[in-house]
Each structure stands twice: as structure tokens, then as C-alpha cells.
Amino acid sequence: MKIRMPWTPREHRPRWAEARSLTDLGRLTAAWLEGEIAHHPGYPGGGPDPETTPLVPVLAHLNRLGFVTANSQPGHAPTVGWDGAIYVQRAAVDGWTDDPEIRTALIRLARDRDFHIVIHDPGARTDRKRVPATVRNGDPVTWFGNPYRPEDINHAWPGTAPAARSALTRASHITLTDTTWGPASRLWDALTDVLDDHRANRLSGTRSR
Template sequence: MRLPWMSRAERRLWASARDGAELGALMARWLEGDLASRPGYAARFGPDEETADLVPALAGLCRTGWVTTMSQPGVAGPGADGLWWEQRAAVEGWLSRTDLLEPLMRAADRAGLLTSVTDHDYGTWDGPITVTRRDGHAYTTMGGWMSRRDLARQWPELHRGLVRQITGGVHLAVAAPEYGEDGQRMWDVLAGAVRTEVAR
């Protein structure tokens, strides 16, 4: 039986994070199954089953400075409702290292990926990206504007100082242009961009 709340030990651990590097390391541990819970997500549940193959890429991004909060693989096929569902490979989250924005955008542009950037300090943002279609109609999006209050609600267990960093920072969403498995190429593009930047 899963208890409907985060353990005290893990609550203290998340509350101890003071910067993006510490938060990213904790998110990577949750993705990899080393932590049972994460803020803003159902307690004692790990990533969705469809995310399993993405864990190495997502954990690497989190540890490097892109704290991912939502992601999905590129898939297409019939859903439980009998209709045709299509997903773009996509990911979004907070850039705790803003120096990653330029290389990620450059790599995304070269690969023809779709991007949406929100900079809360400067009050600028791009529109959302449709990442899932149901029976040919737009169903879910990533990116686009989210208020500081809504961003703060994603991180209820964090220290207030770190929440202020997140809500005032740069948020990035990237998606493959194509729906289905061909879009899975996106993960190699992003990993390569981050790896090159870290090696410098």
C-alpha cells in the first residue's frame, strides 16, 4: 500500500535544496527510482511507465542544469477509447543554468525541433506547442506562459528562496516536429547539445 504523503525524510531532503544543481540532482534521483516522491507529483509514485526509456536522458538533463518537469516519448497508435492518439517527443522544465539556453536553441534549430521559451524576469514568452493529438485534434500542449503562482504550486515542498529562483527564471519546452517514434531522435539532439556545453 502506498501512503498518500511524502515521507518526512524526503520532505526534509527536498526542502534542503537551495539551488538548481541540488534540485536537479534530486530530480534525477527520483527519475532513477532512488527517491520515492517528488514535489508537485503524486506521493510515492515514480515517473509514468511510458517515461521509462527516457530516464537516462531526463536524469542527464536534470543533473546538467535543465530541471525537467514534464516529458513524453514520441508514439502513435490506438488509445483505450478506440481513437487514434499521436504524441510528439517533448520535454519542458526550468533552466537553472541559463547559459544552456543558447546551445540548446542552436541545436534545436539545426535539427528542426520546435521550441517555446518563457523568461519571467523579462516578461517574455513564446506560445505553447501542441504535443498530443487525439483523433487528429490538438489535445495537450507544453510551453507557453504560466504564472509565477502556478509555477510555485509545482514545488510545494521546496525552500521559498529556491521557489523564487524557479518562478523568476527561464523555462524551456522542446518538441519534435513529427508525431510518433521518428521524433525520438530529439533526445539524442538534446543530450548532444548539453554534453558539448558541459565539456567546454
């Protein structure tokens, strides 16, 4: 899911305008990913990019459990693009969470499974630790891991209530990027495993260690 120019049809504005928390934004984003609602504030119309379709189950799962996603992409093998250049990319996802258990689980996932992780905590001084995720003829053209300033959040989430945007600025922004180039599914498989464990712990009343 890649942020595009903001536009939300009038009939969908009330649902997004009523969001007040990360939980609200996550539920709405999951509903948009699954086609229950037609538009996301950061998209000009329609559903997610076609490349996102296979990722919808895990992305919706992430959003409902408290990791509100903004951008994601699958890995793909070297491919001739629209301009005749050769493109290759690796899997990546970013989003926000204010749940310390999810934050800890993602840190552990990156350590144990060898993924790049970039964390921008609210109020912390951070560097631009972006990670290249797509290359064109060997040169990086897209990156994951840049921090979101308040004005970036306002641009990416137009039409949402100030309370919802404030919740994003108070949350940790986390990026996970596969170290493997090409069509590997290991990032999505690993996220599914971790979040299944997290949901099971919540249902059983236990806490992850």
C-alpha cells in the same frame, strides 16, 4: 514526466525542503528519476510514468547539468487509447535553466535540428506560445510551452523551500518539441549530443561558442 497532483510522503519532505537552488532541484529530480528517492513533490507517489523509463538517462543528465525538467513525453505512433480514440504524440520536454550556456545550446539545437522552441524568460512579457504535443482523433489534447506563473510553480513544487521556488521564477523556462509526429528518437539523441558537448566543455575548462 508529467505533473500530477502534488503530494510528498513525510519521510521524503526534508530532502526537498532543504533544496535552495536550481542545482539542488536538478540533483533531486535526477535522483527521483533514477529511483534513488521514491517521490517528487509534483507527483502523488511512486516513480515516473512508464513511458518515461526509456528517457531517464537523458532526463537525469539534463537535470544534473542545470536544466531542471518538469514535463516530458516520448513520441508514439497512432495508438488506440482507453476510450477507443486514436492518439498520436510527438516528443517534448520542458524545464528551467539559469545557465546562459545551456540556454544558448538549446536555442542552437532547435535552430540546427528543426525543433519547436518556446522560451519564457523571467520578467519578460510573454505570449501563450503553446505547441500541440498529443492529438486525439486529430484534435490537440495536450500542449507544451505554456509559461509558469509563480502560483503554478508553488503548485508544482510543494514542500520545497521558498528559495528553491524563487530560483525557478528567476530562471528561463524552455520548451523543446519535435516537429515530427510519432516514435522518433531524434529529440533525445540531439539532447544527448549537445549535453555531452556541454559537459565536456565544462570538464576541459572551455566555453561553448
